[in-house]
Amino acid sequence: MDPQLTTTPATARTDVPQSDQPIAAEPITPAAVRLLGLALTGGTLAWATSVLLFGTVNEGVEERIGSLTGVAFQLGLFALLAVQIRTRATGDSRVSRAMLKVELGLLAPATLWSLLNGLLPESAQDHVAMGILDVFWPLSMLGMLVIGVKLAVAGRWRGPLRWWPLIAESWFAVTMPALILAGEDGARWIGGGHLLLGYATLGLLLTLRPSLVLPR
Template identity: 50%
Template structure:
């Protein structure tokens, strides 16, 4: 029997017209809640490491950053499935672009864990550039989520708080030095991404439209 081709409309977001395939494909509350828990749990190791040991402690930082990226993947996938940035083609495209950037950044994180000489290879160095670039992309997405208004209540605003991490920490590193920046990073991760995860877990309905 021939398998029918998959209609792209099955990936439609939760605000699609009633009866559309996208309506049936929207994530359930349990899925959104699980993603929130993953984001919250995966944000804490890096936050606590920054507060206790500093913002850059070599191999340990590589590990906790890799764990953190798992949380970002959970968040990004939820945003894609709920079309958090909007239903237009450009709004969906920006999430697809971020997925590519995060893939490259995650690849660098894996390579960094493989030890020398892979960690210091040209490929790893180049791919590692996409780590801050992907975080900058998340900052742009956070603003777009607030503007689009598909996520409601506190979840409409909190991605802006969480995803300004790179816009807050990088300048603090340059202006205040690594000691102070470690505290800024750790506290921002807790107040931002970890809290966003808790909010998604507690109120998944705010990320879903009937």
């Protein structure tokens, strides 16, 4: 006898690796991207103002203001990372997604250092734990630079938002040589100006053009 025909649909495959599965059509809403973009711009403006007024190397009350406004900036970076993670901005592979989570791990202790440096008495700021946390500040900024390069190569974000993260996240690579070559006064203007051109503008672009980071 001929085999009977069946209309039972084929079972769904469950052996497809998670990294190979397509991402959702809209993993984050445009409204959320706008809100997180505003958080990035607001935090950056707070720290940029401190840098332009007091520089990047200071003491006393000015140092505390710099640290606490630095916390606002770092919270803005968390907002940026939230958008990058939700849109898989660096790519779909496990390594591409993991690098964003590694950056979260670097940024968290760096933010804790900024908060403690702004609040603790001076006698406590020389504790060895503060020295360890302080290392995460430059590491987190270098991590953002790596993400900026990977994001541009991946090409998931489009238009100016494909390249602006690289401009913004080159802050450390631009400001630290400026501090060495141009001194504290030069680094103040270069660092503060770069924050406005880079991260503050990036936040505005996310606010005004959220569709450029969402899947087509």
